Amino acid sequence: MTPLLEFRGIGKRFGGDPALAGVDLALARGEIHALLGENGAGKTTLVRTAIGLVRPDSGALLVDGRAVALPDPAAAARHGIGMVHQHFTLAPGLTVAENLLLGTAPVLFTRRALERRARAALLRHGVTLDPARRVRELAVGERQHLEIAKALERGGRVLILDEPTAVLAPAEADALFERLEALRAAGRAVLLITHRLDEVLQVAQRVTVLRAGRVVLAAARADVSAATLTEALFGGGLERPPARRGAAATGATVLRARTLSGPGFGPVDLELRAGECVLIAGVDGHGQGELIETLVGLRRPAGGRLERPRRGIAFVSGDRHATGLALDLSVAENVALRPGLLPRPWYSRRELAAAVAPALARFDVRREDPWQPARSLSGGNQQRVVLARELAAAPALVLAENPTRGLDLRSARLVRGELRAAVAGGAAALVATTDLDEALELADRLLVAHRGRLHPCDVSRTAVARTLAGLAAGAAA
Amino acid sequence: MRRHAGVLAALSTAAVALVLLRVQGLAPGAALAGLFEGSVGSAAAWVATLRVAVPLLLCALGVLLAFRCGLWNIGAEGQLLVGALASVAAAARFGHWAPALLAGALAGFLWALLPALLSLRRGVPEVLATLMLNGVALELLRWLVTGPMQEPSGQFPQTATIPVGAQLPELRLARTGSVNLGLPLAVALAAAAAFALARTRAGLRLRAGAQSPRLVEATGWPLRRARELAFALGGALAGLAGAVEVTGVAGAVDRSLSQGLGYAAVAAALLARLQPLLVLPAALLFAALATGTGSLQWAADLPGIDRFALVLQGLVILAVLASLSLAAGRATREAAGR
Numbered sequence: 001m002t003p004l005l006e007f008r009g010i011g012k013r014f015g016g017d018p019a020l021a022g023v024d025l026a027l028a029r030g031e032i033h034a035l036l037g038e039n040g041a042g043k044t045t046l047v048r049t050a051i052g053l054v055r056p057d058s059g060a061l062l063v064d065g066r067a068v069a070l071p072d073p074a075a076a077a078r079h080g081i082g083m084v085h086q087h088f089t090l091a092p093g094l095t096v097a098e099n100l101l102l103g104t105a106p107v108l109f110t111r112r113a114l115e116r117r118a119r120a121a122l123l124r125h126g127v128t129l130d131p132a133r134r135v136r137e138l139a140v141g142e143r144q145h146l147e148i149a150k151a152l153e154r155g156g157r158v159l160i161l162d163e164p165t166a167v168l169a170p171a172e173a174d175a176l177f178e179r180l181e182a183l184r185a186a187g188r189a190v191l192l193i194t195h196r197l198d199e200v201l202q203v204a205q206r207v208t209v210l211r212a213g214r215v216v217l218a219a220a221r222a223d224v225s226a227a228t229l230t231e232a233l234f235g236g237g238l239e240r241p242p243a244r245r246g247a248a249a250t251g252a253t254v255l256r257a258r259t260l261s262g263p264g265f266g267p268v269d270l271e272l273r274a275g276e277c278v279l280i281a282g283v284d285g286h287g288q289g290e291l292i293e294t295l296v297g298l299r300r301p302a303g304g305r306l307e308r309p310r311r312g313i314a315f316v317s318g319d320r321h322a323t324g325l326a327l328d329l330s331v332a333e334n335v336a337l338r339p340g341l342l343p344r345p346w347y348s349r350r351e352l353a354a355a356v357a358p359a360l361a362r363f364d365v366r367r368e369d370p371w372q373p374a375r376s377l378s379g380g381n382q383q384r385v386v387l388a389r390e391l392a393a394a395p396a397l398v399l400a401e402n403p404t405r406g407l408d409l410r411s412a413r414l415v416r417g418e419l420r421a422a423v424a425g426g427a428a429a430l431v432a433t434t435d436l437d438e439a440l441e442l443a444d445r446l447l448v449a450h451r452g453r454l455h456p457c458d459v460s461r462t463a464v465a466r467t468l469a470g471l472a473a474g475a476a477a
Numbered sequence: 478m479r480r481h482a483g484v485l486a487a488l489s490t491a492a493v494a495l496v497l498l499r500v501q502g503l504a505p506g507a508a509l510a511g512l513f514e515g516s517v518g519s520a521a522a523w524v525a526t527l528r529v530a531v532p533l534l535l536c537a538l539g540v541l542l543a544f545r546c547g548l549w550n551i552g553a554e555g556q557l558l559v560g561a562l563a564s565v566a567a568a569a570r571f572g573h574w575a576p577a578l579l580a581g582a583l584a585g586f587l588w589a590l591l592p593a594l595l596s597l598r599r600g601v602p603e604v605l606a607t608l609m610l611n612g613v614a615l616e617l618l619r620w621l622v623t624g625p626m627q628e629p630s631g632q633f634p635q636t637a638t639i640p641v642g643a644q645l646p647e648l649r650l651a652r653t654g655s656v657n658l659g660l661p662l663a664v665a666l667a668a669a670a671a672f673a674l675a676r677t678r679a680g681l682r683l684r685a686g687a688q689s690p691r692l693v694e695a696t697g698w699p700l701r702r703a704r705e706l707a708f709a710l711g712g713a714l715a716g717l718a719g720a721v722e723v724t725g726v727a728g729a730v731d732r733s734l735s736q737g738l739g740y741a742a743v744a745a746a747l748l749a750r751l752q753p754l755l756v757l758p759a760a761l762l763f764a765a766l767a768t769g770t771g772s773l774q775w776a777a778d779l780p781g782i783d784r785f786a787l788v789l790q791g792l793v794i795l796a797v798l799a800s801l802s803l804a805a806g807r808a809t810r811e812a813a814g815r
Contacts, residue, residue: 296695315695323692326685336678337685339696346677 002065003028004189005050005081005158009059012045012213019045021213022059027158032180032190034200036233037210038283038434043193046210047160050191051083052076082151083160088143090135090150096122097131100150125149126182141172145179152183159183160191163285165199177203195283197226197472209233226469233283234436234461251275254397254428255295260304264290265452267304272397272428277420279443280432280454281464287452288432292401295430309397311339314390314427316383316419318402324386325374332356332370335389359392360385363418380411387415391422398422398429404438416442436464486748486796493792497785508773515772516765522772524654528726530764531659532557532718536742537749537756538663538670539585539714543603544751545674546704547687552592552607553715554739555614556585560716561723561730562621565636568643568724574658577643578720585716586709588614593708597701603708611739615732622731635731645725657725664757666714671753683707715739737787741767744790747798763790 003026012020020042027033037043048054050061052070060067063079070076090099097118098105105114118131127149129142138146144164151159161180165173180190180203194200200207200221207224209217209232217224217232251274259267265287272278280288293299295308296315317323325334335356336342342355353370360370363384365377374385383403391398400419404412419442423429432449433439439446440459447454448464450471457467495505516526536553543550560581567580592606621627621636628637645657674680686693686700693700718738723730745763749755770785 297697298691298695311697313697322689323695324689326688326692328688329681329685333681333685336681337693337696339698342678345679346672348676 001028003062004064005191006062006065007046007050007059008062010046010049010056010061011058012042012049012054012056018213020049020056023210023213023215025208025215025218027189027191028206029189030184030187031205032184032192032203034204034207035191035193035210036195036197036200036207036229038233041210042213043210044162045213047083047162047191047193050076050081050158050160077154077156080155080157081160082154082156082158083162084144084147084151084164085162088147090143090146092134092136094135095131096129096133096135096138096146099135099146100131100153102150103154121153122149125152126179139172141175144172144176148179148183152188156188158189158191160193162193163195164192165194165196173199195285197229197468200229201226201472226472227465230465230468234465251426251428254309255430256305256307257295258305260291260294260301260306261452262290262294262299262302265294266291266302268452268454270430270454272430274396274426274428275423276444277423277429277431277442278445278447279439280430280447280449281436281439281443281457282434282449282468284434286449288449289401290452291449291454292399292430292432296399312393312396314395314398314422316386316390316398316400316403316415318400318405320379320382320386320406325382327375328373330371331360331365331374331377331385334374334385335359335370335392338389338393340393356388359388362392363388364414380407380414383407383411383415387418391418394425395422395427398427398431400429400431400433402433402435403431404433404435412438436461439464485800486793489796489800490789490792494789497788511773512766512769514769516769520650521654522768524650524656525768525772526761526764527650527656527660528764529767530760531656531663531725532722532738533742533745533764534663534667534756534760535659535718535721536715536739537745537760538667538753539589539711539718540743541746541749541751541753541756542670542711542714543589543708544746545687546683546707547690548593548596548704548708549604550589550592550607550708550711551604551743552589552610552712552739553718553742554735554737555607555611556588556712556715557719557722557735557739558611558614558618559588560585560719561727561734562618562626562636562719563716564720564723565626565639565730568639569637572640572642574643574645574724577639577724578717581720581723582713582717585719586713588716589712590705590709593705596708597705618730618734619732626730628729633731636729638729639724643724644728645721657721659721659725662717662721666717667753667757674753679703715742741790744793748793762793766790 005027007023007025010020010023011018023042023046035043035046045054049056050070052072052075055071061070062068068079070079097115100118100121101114115131122129122131127145129146135143135146148159164176184190192204204221206220207217207229208215209229211233217228253271254274255270255272257268257270259269261267268291282288290299294301295306296313321327332352336352342352356370365381365384365388374382377385398419403419404415407415416438419429419431431442440461443459446457446459446464448457448467448471455467455471457463498505498508514522516522536557539556540550540553563584564577564581568574568577571577588610592603592610595601595606596603623634626636628635645659647655647657648661649655674684682693682698682700683703686704690700722734727734741763745756745759748762749759766789
């Protein structure tokens with residue numbers, strides 16, 4: 001049978017590195033197809049080619065076996081390809097009916113007529129929602145059903161969902177999967193981007209795993225297990241020599257959390273000692289970010305106890321735009337934001353330059369001009385500025401979240417080296433990362449995040465794979 | 478591009494202004510010459526322009542302070558009015574200008590603190606809150622000058638004139654005129670604001686927090702309280718402007734006290750690209766426009782020409798915003814292309 005939608009040899013390059021290199025994926029009628037991959041593996045770029053947001057450099061997109069050009073989202077919609085974005089595209093002030101029929105309503109209409117039409121459409125798409133309700137009153141799960149109905153109403157035969165359960169409660173997720181299953185049975189095709197292995201095993205008929213822009217696994221559900229998926233996700237091949245650093249840390253306790261909980265995570269018990277580097281591995285969206293931000297002090301815990309040092313907390317964020325830097329401020333000013341760096345409440349330009357110079361030199365910010373805005377630096381140099389601010393003063397506690405996200409290899413290596421150096425210098429470090437190689441390289445101790453909780457795990461690839469598979473299987477069962 | 482935004486704005490404003498003058502049936506050359514004459518053409522004109530520039534400068538500094546913290550204070554007008562009312566009361570009570578200035582600043586501080594708290598603790602958009610409070614302040618003034626604070630004879634809708642001892646000291650500028658203490662005060666405050674923003678830890682953190690609040694919050698610095706304080710200090714500057722106007726120029730408060738100074742201040746702050754020292758020429762420019770068109774009306778007997786200052790101000794704002802966003806768009810494109 002001809003696939004409904006087929007990606008054939010799709011290639012795409014942004015700048016130097018290929019984001020996609022010859023990706024094949026066929027989406028059959030009546031199929032839920034899971035698309036997996038780490039951050040930066042190319043999932044988003046791939047689906048964007050299908051909805052007309054990214055134009056591939058090479059390869060072809062086939063709808064019903066015929067090559068089509070999809071220059072913009074409207075063209076994709078004409079071919080029946082619809083997408084439910086992670087961030088909804090509904091107008092919160094409008095009603096369900098208005099949102100649903102926004103594109104197809106006649107020039108003039110009465111409210112009653114519109115709602116009547118909407119009711120019929122919702123019935124047709126199997127969604128039970130009151131068409132007169134305003135979208136802002138809907139629960140997140142209900143909004144998602146409305147998004148799906150909207151895509152179907154516009155003639156969608158292929159539905160692409162980008163991490164749809166990231167925002168859902170478990171019961172809502174189950175309702176969503178029932179809905180997807182009904183669509184599948186009705187002969188539509190669903191492409192499901194997800195980070196969660198348990199969902200894949202639960203609902204998908206086929207699985208494709210991307211790694212660094214290439215398909216590393218394409219198989220039927222029956223032929224994969226959580227273990228093989230993890231293996232494919234994080235790169236199989238030979239087990240690296242264990243990166244464990246032997247003896248358990250015996251330093252003083254720097255941070256202690258007891259049954260700590262907050263939105264997205266918990267309860268978490270955690271103890272960090274000086275001189276140890278603890279890694280939190282696991283795919284995005286399992287509460288790691290929220291936990292780290294709570295430990296930093298950016299969020300208030302909802303429950304539990306937290307003891308942390310009063311000063312000397314370094315925070316290395318992978319989000320250089322919102323949390324890492326003030327991009328319009330100069331490099332020197334960004335470094336000077338470290339508490340205690342400027343001795344007096346006021347300073348001269350010369351004093352500022354002198355205060356930040358040692359840190360900039362030590363972290364090799366290879367720029368002569370500390371007065372240029374941080375925005376003008378490359379990503380790697382920006383992260384060096386973050387390190388220069390956060391690590392130069394020998395912190396007692398280092399908290400990091402995806403510290404090398406979006407960095408090239410060289411810069412990533414430097415960041416990891418500096419994190420280890422801080423630990424060697426007596427700091428306790430807690431690093432959450434979705435990059436398993438990074439986790440294995442850095443960890444003295446490893447925890448795996450799953451649904452907001454942390455599970456201890458040996459520092460080895462197989463142990464992590466086994467733990468993740470076990471957790472996924474447990475959750476799917 | 479960004480550097481030339483001001484020049485671009487001035488040129489396009491001048492072009493449109495000439496067209497408008499033409500349409501009104503005025504010889505553009507003569508009108509512009511009159512504008513120039515009446516604003517900076519003589520020592521007396523300079524004195525008049527400077528008098529208008531002082532409250533404008535103070536208000537512009539006030540809104541600028543909030544803008545640089547990432548908050549939008551459109552309420553200088555209201556803060557100025559309550560400052561003026563408070564200073565009249567204090568002047569009558571104490572008979573000296575110093576407590577009058579303090580009272581004006583304090584009233585502006587409190588009038589601005591309310592929207593700051595509403596915005597940062599309750600999520601009420603500060604643009605809306607400050608704008609609404611402008612109306613409240615104006616109505617408050619109208620009620621007070623016809624009721625509790627009306628001058629003793631009860632004939633005019635204005636407050637009593639302040640005692641002589643409460644008048645701001647005058648500084649002799651030229652043989653023909655003098656300016657009051659407000660001018661050096663405002664200039665000093667502009668310098669202080671520039672210093673505070675660019676050369677103090679708190680200023681640095683406020684500027685960083687305007688762009689990346691989480692970055693500053695992660696250091697444990699009480700960013701929210703600092704922003705509230707900075708916003709309210711901006712209100713204090715606008716309140717001070719009201720006090721200076723009362724003790725230095727008007728001598729009493731009536732309904733015509735401000736006439737949109739607080740809104741012109743927003744424009745001046747934007748024209749100065751939010752640089753405290755550049756607010757000096759920006760305020761001077763707007764003041765010159767106002768006095769220049771005023772004298773033009775007087776000389777040419779053209780009713781409505783004073784409104785022309787507002788038209789020019791509007792044009793300047795539009796031109797500045799357009800050229801700034803052009804520059805910003807280009808910077809973004811360049812950053813994306815890298």
